[in-house]
Amino acid sequence: MNPLEISADEATPRKRYALTTCGLSGKLTREGSRAVFVIYLCAVAVRLLVKLWGRIEKTGAPSLAPMLLVGAAAAAAAAGLTLWRLARREEYWPVFIGGAVAFASFFRFDDQPIAARTVLEKPLIVLALVPAAFATWAFLGMIRETDELERRINYQALAFGFGVTFALTLVYSVLEDLGLPRISSVWWWLALAVFWAVGITVYARKYR
Amino acid sequence: MKNTLRVLRAERDWSQAELAERLGVSRQTVNALETGKYDPSLPLAFRIARLFDRLIEEIFDPEEPEVAKQRRA
Numbered sequence: 337m338n339p340l341e342i343s344a345d346e347a348t349p350r351k352r353y354a355l356t357t358c359g360l361s362g363k364l365t366r367e368g369s370r371a372v373f374v375i376y377l378c379a380v381a382v383r384l385l386v387k388l389w390g391r392i393e394k395t396g397a398p399s400l401a402p403m404l405l406v407g408a409a410a411a412a413a414a415a416g417l418t419l420w421r422l423a424r425r426e427e428y429w430p431v432f433i434g435g436a437v438a439f440a441s442f443f444r445f446d447d448q449p450i451a452a453r454t455v456l457e458k459p460l461i462v463l464a465l466v467p468a469a470f471a472t473w474a475f476l477g478m479i480r481e482t483d484e485l486e487r488r489i490n491y492q493a494l495a496f497g498f499g500v501t502f503a504l505t506l507v508y509s510v511l512e513d514l515g516l517p518r519i520s521s522v523w524w525w526l527a528l529a530v531f532w533a534v535g536i537t538v539y540a541r542k543y544r
Numbered sequence: 545m546k547n548t549l550r551v552l553r554a555e556r557d558w559s560q561a562e563l564a565e566r567l568g569v570s571r572q573t574v575n576a577l578e579t580g581k582y583d584p585s586l587p588l589a590f591r592i593a594r595l596f597d598r599l600i601e602e603i604f605d606p607e608e609p610e611v612a613k614q615r616r617a
Contacts, residue, residue: 483569484585485576543576 368430371418375434378415379441379467382408386460412463419470428474428481435471439464485543493535501528546605550578552596567591 364372385408392401415438422431442464482490505524512518553563560578564571569588576582577592584592584604593600 483573484588485573485582486570540572543572543581 364429364433368422368427371422371427371430372434372437375415375418375467376437376441378411378418379438381411382415382460383441385411416466419467423470423473426477428477432471432474432478435467435469435474438467439471442467489536489539489543492539493532496535496538497528497530497532500531545580545583546607547577547580548603549574549592552598552603553578566595 385404389401389404389408392404415434419431419434419438422434442460479487479490501524504527508516508519549563553560558566560574561571564574567574567588568591573582577584589600589604593603596603
């Protein structure tokens with residue numbers, strides 16, 4: 337082969353997910369948005385049906401309980417199937433957003449202790465690892481698809497996000513001792529994501 | 545690093561997006577390369593050279609671009 341010739345692999349444009357040029361919103365097609373909405377609805381349905389099942393078990397209407405459980409299982413299967421279909425087509429953005437939305441919907445951002453949840457709600461937390469695994473896979477796929485400049489920007493942005501969050505965590509832990517309210521560790525992960533996004537915006541601007 | 549990427553692209557009447565697609569990078573990367581804000585890796589430099597049928601040193605010059613010099617001054 338002529339060394340100046342471009343191989344078919346190099347000449348074929350790849351489907352790319354530009355993390356830095358699209359921002360964290362990315363490009364969601366109409367079909368992708370619809371799939372994310374379906375996944376969200378299914379995840380919420382699983383949560384609600386299981387919660388309702390717990391109440392019915394307590395109040396004593398056992399005839400309805402199996403139906404609710406079947407409904408919850410069907411909703412979980414529908415969400416899983418939708419994610420699987422998107423994953424097979426390597427639709428990274430909808431898989432990432434759908435997985436993250438489904439994962440988040442398994443958690444309540446309130447003060448209810450885990451001990452107060454029903455018998456089935458506790459294993460549901462473990463079930464949340466499934467959409468989390470999809471989201472992680474999609475995220476790795478998107479990182480793999482980025483080009484060298486985008487990877488550099490992301491690397492710098494992650495370092496920025498990690499540094500700022502680390503410093504804030506340490507400072508706030510001292511302030512907590514001085515009387516500020518205790519914050520759930522979930523919020524620190526959210527802070528890391530926010531500062532990472534800020535880092536992407538700042539460092540992407542540097543190369544514009 | 546100075547380069548003649550913009551000129552070579554203009555000669556072929558390609559847009560930045562077209563060149564980006566041929567190289568398998570983002571349009572932002574092509575823009576950063578053209579303005580000298582980003583120096584490509586060796587594999588990307590080879591891809592660029594092959595695409596334009598030139599040697600790497602015919603496209604890239606290690607001398608700093610004027611804009612970067614002025615900014616530093």
